[in-house]
Amino acid sequence: MTDGMDRDELIKLLEQLGDESDQTVLSAARAIHATVAASGQTWDDLLAAPSAAVGEPALSDEREDAADDAQPIAAGPLPDNAESLRLIARLLDSAGTSEELRAxxxxxxxDIEAGEFADDDRRYLRALYRRLKKE
Known part of the structure; x- marks a missing residue:
C-alpha cells in the first residue's frame, strides 16, 4: 500500500466499521485515523479517483504524446521530482491556470532546482493537480 501502512491491517479495521457494536466501530475508526495520520499520507493521497489509479487524463482536449501518456500519477510512495515537474508543466500548459497559480x-x-522541494510539497502538488483536473 504505502510506506508505514499495513494494508491487511487497514482492511481488517475497515471491515470492523460495519460491526453491530458501536464501541467496536468507534475503536476501528480511531485506529484507522491513527494509522493514516502516522503514515504521513492524507485521505486525498490514499483515495485517488479511479482515473488517477489507472492513468492520468489530460487537462484539456488536446492529445498528449504517447510517451507522456505512459507516465501516470503514482498513487503510492512519493517518487523523485520528475513527476512533480510533469504535473507543473501540465498545469502551466492548461489554458485555465490563473496567473497566481502560474506564479x-x-x-x-x-524550489526543485534549489533542492528545496520536500515530500509535503509533492503531496500538495498531487492533491492540487487532482482537484484541478476534476473541474
Missing part, C-alpha cells in the same frame, strides 16, 4: 508553480520549479 506559485514557477516558484515550485525554482
Amino acid at each position: 506559485e508553480l514557477t516558484a515550485y520549479k525554482a
Whole structure:
C-alpha cells in the first residue's frame, strides 16, 4: 500500500466499521485515523479517483504524446521530482491556470532546482493537480 501502512491491517479495521457494536466501530475508526495520520499520507493521497489509479487524463482536449501518456500519477510512495515537474508543466500548459497559480508553480520549479522541494510539497502538488483536473 504505502510506506508505514499495513494494508491487511487497514482492511481488517475497515471491515470492523460495519460491526453491530458501536464501541467496536468507534475503536476501528480511531485506529484507522491513527494509522493514516502516522503514515504521513492524507485521505486525498490514499483515495485517488479511479482515473488517477489507472492513468492520468489530460487537462484539456488536446492529445498528449504517447510517451507522456505512459507516465501516470503514482498513487503510492512519493517518487523523485520528475513527476512533480510533469504535473507543473501540465498545469502551466492548461489554458485555465490563473496567473497566481502560474506564479506559485514557477516558484515550485525554482524550489526543485534549489533542492528545496520536500515530500509535503509533492503531496500538495498531487492533491492540487487532482482537484484541478476534476473541474
